[in-house]
Amino acid sequence: xxxxxxxxxxxxxxxxxxxxxxxxxxxxxxxxxxxxxxxxxxxxxxxxxxxxxxxxxxxxxxxxxxxxxxxxxxxxxxxxxxxxxxxxxxxxxxxxxxxxxxxxxxxxxxxxxxxxxxxxxxxxxxxxxxxxxxxxxxxxxxxxxxxxxxxxxxxxxxxxxxxxxxxxxxxxxxxxxxxxxxxxxxxxxxxxxxxxxxxxxxxxxxxxxxxxxxxxxxxxxxxxxxxxxxxxxxxxxxxxxxxxxxxxxxxxxx
Numbered sequence: 426x427x428x429x430x431x432x433x434x435x436x437x438x439x440x441x442x443x444x445x446x447x448x449x450x451x452x453x454x455x456x457x458x459x460x461x462x463x464x465x466x467x468x469x470x471x472x473x474x475x476x477x478x479x480x481x482x483x484x485x486x487x488x489x490x491x492x493x494x495x496x497x498x499x500x501x502x503x504x505x506x507x508x509x510x511x512x513x514x515x516x517x518x519x520x521x522x523x524x525x526x527x528x529x530x531x532x533x534x535x536x537x538x539x540x541x542x543x544x545x546x547x548x549x550x551x552x553x554x555x556x557x558x559x560x561x562x563x564x565x566x567x568x569x570x571x572x573x574x575x576x577x578x579x580x581x582x583x584x585x586x587x588x589x590x591x592x593x594x595x596x597x598x599x600x601x602x603x604x605x606x607x608x609x610x611x612x613x614x615x616x617x618x619x620x621x622x623x624x625x626x627x628x629x630x631x632x633x634x635x636x637x638x639x640x641x642x643x644x645x646x647x648x649x650x651x652x653x654x655x656x657x658x659x660x661x662x663x664x665x666x667x668x669x670x671x672x673x674x675x676x677x678x679x
Contacts, residue, residue: 436451437467437573451570455573457569465637476505479504480531482501483625484525484648485500487648489652499627499631500576501576504646510582514580514677516677520560520561521561522559523656525557525559526556526602527555527557528617529583530645531549531642532548533550535548535639536629536638539629539630545622545626546589551587552586552589554585554669559577559578583672584669584672587670594614598613598621598668601665602654603664604661617649621648624648659676660676
């Protein structure tokens with residue numbers, strides 16, 4: 426069944442106001458193109474209502490995440506909020522939250538359409554150790570609804586920035602994640618589309634299909650080194666990225 430995107434956007438917007446992020450009438454009904462168009466239209470409405478889009482995320486970039494969700498290609502979504510390392514979220518602030526362990530890059534120059542790896546490196550100002558804070562706001566098996574609902578994005582917690590120097594190979598960076606002092610996983614940057622910079626390259630090209638581009642000062646979350654982990658009240662998560670730095674976040678006790 427063909428979807429009228431304008432009608433779908435209105436339906437999603439009204440449902441969101443009532444705390445329903447995955448309208449049941451759209452289960453198994455959307456193509457990925459439908460979902461992206463709904464996502465971008467909803468973000469435009471949110472920005473018009475006072476929020477600010479400050480960048481983008483690229484998700485499902487590693488085999489671990491793709492296998493976790495059963496969806497085997499990258500996706501994009503929008504970033505609307507960042508917090509500094511050490512930020513603690515309120516115990517009831519998030520909806521079924523989790524974390525992804527990522528490198529965040531900030532652009533000095535815009536990028537548009539088909540670009541080269543050299544252009545991507547030239548455009549990047551700094552790299553930051555980061556957690557993406559995600560929310561599971563509906564059935565994760567409904568991937569097109571996940572995508573329409575901005576790809577689980579909620580917030581970004583970012584550590585101190587470092588320059589992307591010529592000798593800093595992001596595919597060689599290792600990340601170690603602990604939750605409550607227990608080591609949960611270790612991953613390499615090469616797990617993210619072989620190199621996190623490939624996420625930026627992919628994103629610039631993909632956004633061009635929707636008449637969007639990467640702007641100066643945009644941040645890009647490049648994708649998780651390891652699988653997604655849930656966070657509960659009282660949890661503290663720490664990630665150490667070799668050659669980059671440390672990031673920490675948590676949720677207060679109920």
